[in-house]
Amino acid sequence: MRVLSGVQPSGTLHIGNYFGAIRQFVGLQDEHECFYFLADLHALTTVQDADRMRALVRELAAGYLALGLDPARSVIYRQSDLHEVTELNWYLSTVTSMGLLQRCHSFKDKVAQGVVPSHGLFAYPVLMAADILIVRSDFVPVGKDQKQHLEVTRDIAASFHATYGREVFTLPEPLIQDEVAVVPGLDGQKMSKSYGNTIDIFGPEKPIRKRIMSLVTDSTPVEDPKPTEGSALYQLLKIFAPADERRWVETAFAEGGVGYGDMKKRLFEYFLATFKDARVRYDELMADPAEVDRILAAGADRARETVAPLMDDVRMAVGIR
Secondary structure, X not given: OEEEEXXXXXXXXXXXXXXXXXXXXXXXXXXXXXXXXXXXXXXXXXXXXXXXXXXXXXXXXXXXXXXXXXOOOEEEEEHHHOOHHHHHHHHHXXXXXXHHHHOOHHHHHHHHOOOOOOHHHXXXXXXXXXXXXXXXXXXXXXXXXXXXXXXXXXHHHHXXXXXXXXXXXXXXXXXXOOOOOOOEOOOOOEOOXXXXXXXXXXXXXXXXXXXXXXXXXXXXXXXXXXXXXXXXXXXXXXXXXXXXXXXXXXXXXXXXXXXXXXXXXXXXXXXXXXXXXXXXHHHHHHOOHHHHHHHHHHHHHXXXXXXXXXXXXXXXXXXXX
């Protein structure tokens, strides 16, 4: 089966990106034909500095590769390198109703957060549909709160089929993995760049350690048992702790005798152990931008070969060429 997903280069990769998505992407490579793209066109709704955009794309690509995405097993490409995506985006926009877009939660949520609404933000689901449909993906990994995106894609594809009287797209299904971790941020909310509560995967150790040590905790004395309900530190320790250390985590909270400071130091140690190899590989890739560009260009060539038959069918359906 064919799987597709993408991540926006709108900020530095953090542990929520890894445990919430990229770890699953890596695992899927062993079971499916996978397409993973860097959604730089989508990111233009929030990142509007050219130099920063280029830097973020390279950092995301290096992060993808360092964390285990394998260009020999997956097609890894930059969204903007596949010009057919923007072409398909236009064809789909002509059969997408305003009402469908007005019902999308993501646009409403961004506006509620104070984001100035643009046409790009409003029409974001159409471009997302183009990303998904263009490779005829069978499955799209999504969280339970993201199912609407895929439902909109299916609606747009169905509208195209009804308008032109022929079926050219595969209707994708959501791939929801129950074991995906919901990673808490420094403040206990879901980890997100929007909230500024993230822990970066890459970069110098000192600022990362400082971030971990700043995790919000209560004032329970060292000798007392610690509450686990709503504790971001407890949740992160459970996510990171190797199997032979999980009992220590439970005991430290249940019986007391360990202070929050020592727990945070232990979390930092787990963090370094988890990402040690990836951090080394990331630094190597960032020092060799030509290699990163080569991998992305090769991925775009492979993706273009895949989408060519679909685009021929779409152009024939709409009467272009």
